[in-house]
Amino acid sequence: MKGDHHVILRVVAKALIPIIALYGFYVHFHGEYSPGGGFQAGVILAVCVILYSLIFGIAPTMRAITPGFARFIAGLGFIIYVGVGFWALAMGGNFLDYDALFREEPGGHLGQHTGIIVIEIGVLFAVAGSMVTIFYAFAGRVSEIRDEDW
Amino acid sequence: MTGFEGATLAIDLLNITLLTILFVVAIAIARLRSLFAIVMLSGIYSLVSATWFVALDAVDVAFTEAAVGAGISTALFLGAMVLTSRTAKAEKGAARIVPLLVVIATGAILIYATIDLPGFGDPTSPANTGVGVEFIERTYPEIAIPNIVTAVLASYRGFDTLGEVGVVFAAGLAVSLLLGFGERSLGASVREEDRLNALKKDEEKS
Amino acid sequence: MLEFILERGNYWAIIGLMMIGLYIAFASTNLIKRLIGLGLFQTSIILFYISLSRIDGGTAPILFGKDYKKDKGHGDGDGYGDAGEHAGDAAEHGAHAADAAYGAAKAYGEAGMANVYSNPLPHVLMLTAIVVGVATLAVGLAIIVRIREAYGTVEADEIRAMDLEVAIAEAAADAEQRKAGAA
Numbered sequence: 001m002k003g004d005h006h007v008i009l010r011v012v013a014k015a016l017i018p019i020i021a022l023y024g025f026y027v028h029f030h031g032e033y034s035p036g037g038g039f040q041a042g043v044i045l046a047v048c049v050i051l052y053s054l055i056f057g058i059a060p061t062m063r064a065i066t067p068g069f070a071r072f073i074a075g076l077g078f079i080i081y082v083g084v085g086f087w088a089l090a091m092g093g094n095f096l097d098y099d100a101l102f103r104e105e106p107g108g109h110l111g112q113h114t115g116i117i118v119i120e121i122g123v124l125f126a127v128a129g130s131m132v133t134i135f136y137a138f139a140g141r142v143s144e145i146r147d148e149d150w
Numbered sequence: 151m152t153g154f155e156g157a158t159l160a161i162d163l164l165n166i167t168l169l170t171i172l173f174v175v176a177i178a179i180a181r182l183r184s185l186f187a188i189v190m191l192s193g194i195y196s197l198v199s200a201t202w203f204v205a206l207d208a209v210d211v212a213f214t215e216a217a218v219g220a221g222i223s224t225a226l227f228l229g230a231m232v233l234t235s236r237t238a239k240a241e242k243g244a245a246r247i248v249p250l251l252v253v254i255a256t257g258a259i260l261i262y263a264t265i266d267l268p269g270f271g272d273p274t275s276p277a278n279t280g281v282g283v284e285f286i287e288r289t290y291p292e293i294a295i296p297n298i299v300t301a302v303l304a305s306y307r308g309f310d311t312l313g314e315v316g317v318v319f320a321a322g323l324a325v326s327l328l329l330g331f332g333e334r335s336l337g338a339s340v341r342e343e344d345r346l347n348a349l350k351k352d353e354e355k356s
Numbered sequence: 357m358l359e360f361i362l363e364r365g366n367y368w369a370i371i372g373l374m375m376i377g378l379y380i381a382f383a384s385t386n387l388i389k390r391l392i393g394l395g396l397f398q399t400s401i402i403l404f405y406i407s408l409s410r411i412d413g414g415t416a417p418i419l420f421g422k423d424y425k426k427d428k429g430h431g432d433g434d435g436y437g438d439a440g441e442h443a444g445d446a447a448e449h450g451a452h453a454a455d456a457a458y459g460a461a462k463a464y465g466e467a468g469m470a471n472v473y474s475n476p477l478p479h480v481l482m483l484t485a486i487v488v489g490v491a492t493l494a495v496g497l498a499i500i501v502r503i504r505e506a507y508g509t510v511e512a513d514e515i516r517a518m519d520l521e522v523a524i525a526e527a528a529a530d531a532e533q534r535k536a537g538a539a
């Protein structure tokens with residue numbers, strides 16, 4: 001932490017972190033056409049936050065993305081997922097039956113596509129929020145170990 | 151798509167190489183005592199197995215393993231290590247022999263069970279007929295997206311995935327209940343610092 | 357015989373890795389090392405499932421080439437004439453036929469696809485297993501951190517010795533109290 005001991009690390013990370021975040025969103029929104037999806041993208045976005053906190057310290061990270069916000073995102077993702085299920089119920093289908101979302105004729109795929117995109121957003125939020133919450137819980141704990149133990 | 155003898159040979163060599171690396175890493179983990187080295191090697195193990203998943207055509211699984219196993223798990227292990235200890239005690243005497251015997255017996259039983267298993271890459275094996283083929287055939291007419299894994303994950307097995315998301319959310323909740331955002335955590339002190347700074351600014355203004 | 361061994365060598369190697377993980381989880385007293393052993397075990401099981409799902413000459417389960425091109429006309433909207441109808445047909449009547457065929461297990465050659473794909477179902481199951489695995493791992497690590505704060509150590513045998521000491525002391529105190537009550 002003293003001086004510019006980690007100057008190269010900081011400069012590289014500053015350039016790299018936005019690219020990692022962009023890649024996370026690419027993985028998410030391209031998940032139907034290539035490997036990827038909500039789980040992977042959520043983890044990559046959480047890794048962005050973790051990388052930032054490893055290099056710039058945990059306190060500035062917690063100011064940028066507060067622990068409460070991370071927990072809110074995690075809960076919101078789960079609610080979005082369940083919400084799609086209830087949307088399908090309200091439209092007269094079964095729970096999470098995407099074909100019922102817009103009451104389409106058989107052969108229409110709008111409901112399936114919409115359902116998959118929305119629940120993937122729910123997965124993204126829930127996974128990213130939970131992973132950041134878990135990391136904050138570990139990183140925010142005060143260490144009781146002295147340096148000689150290393 | 152079949153018929154490249156050279157390609158299968160290359161894949162066989164790749165399999166053997168990657169499995170050898172996995173073995174070396176696993177034995178090193180078993181023998182080492184420095185937890186930092188062990189955690190780093192477990193990250194390497196995940197990364198190498200992700201490479202093997204690509205060779206086995208499981209690209210989505212490889213992606214997840216690389217992001218989760220090598221990324222998040224390693225960060226979590228390091229975080230927990232900082233809070234606990236740096237070295238593991240060497241296991242000694244009976245603590246080494248008895249588990250070895252148990253493990254050898256279990257391994258022998260499992261290897262005996264593999265004799266009945268279908269061969270590696272067998273297209274007619276029970277696991278590879280039936281519902282898996284159904285998913286491949288139906289994904290295009292019913293869902294019309296190319297990635298079958300996403301289609302099965304999000305649509306056919308959507309209720310299952312809802313459960314998984316619930317587990318992840320519950321785990322996040324459980325960890326923050328166990329470790330807390332209370333007075334001992336940094337979250338509270340950061341908030342306190344911000345409050346004091348804001349107070350100072352107000353005083354300067356007035 | 358050689359073919360038999362070559363076909364199963366993968367499984368044996370994976371079982372070997374699994375057993376190394378199990379050995380670490382059994383033999384080591386350090387709780388963090390135990391969790392890493394369990395992680396090794398879990399990764400090996402995932403390797404096993406994925407190697408079961410592989411098809412010789414197959415490719416990753418992402419539709420391409422002819423299997424996906426027929427969708428293009430449908431996706432454009434103006435191709436509803438034949439492609440869309442075909443898709444509708446497949447959804448309505450095709451589902452029927454598929455249901456009927458479901459009873460008789462079909463091999464990959466009969467799947468009616470232009471390309472051979474590996475089995476997607478184990479991929480889905482293992483993908484979610486990995487994510488759930490890291491979630492449970494985090495809970496385990498959190499419990500270990502709390503154990504460290506309560507006992508001052510993460511070595512299982514030391515923790516057991518401490519617990520035993522406390523239990524003996526409590527039993528002794530109990531016995532003394534009972535004696536005092538009797539007197």
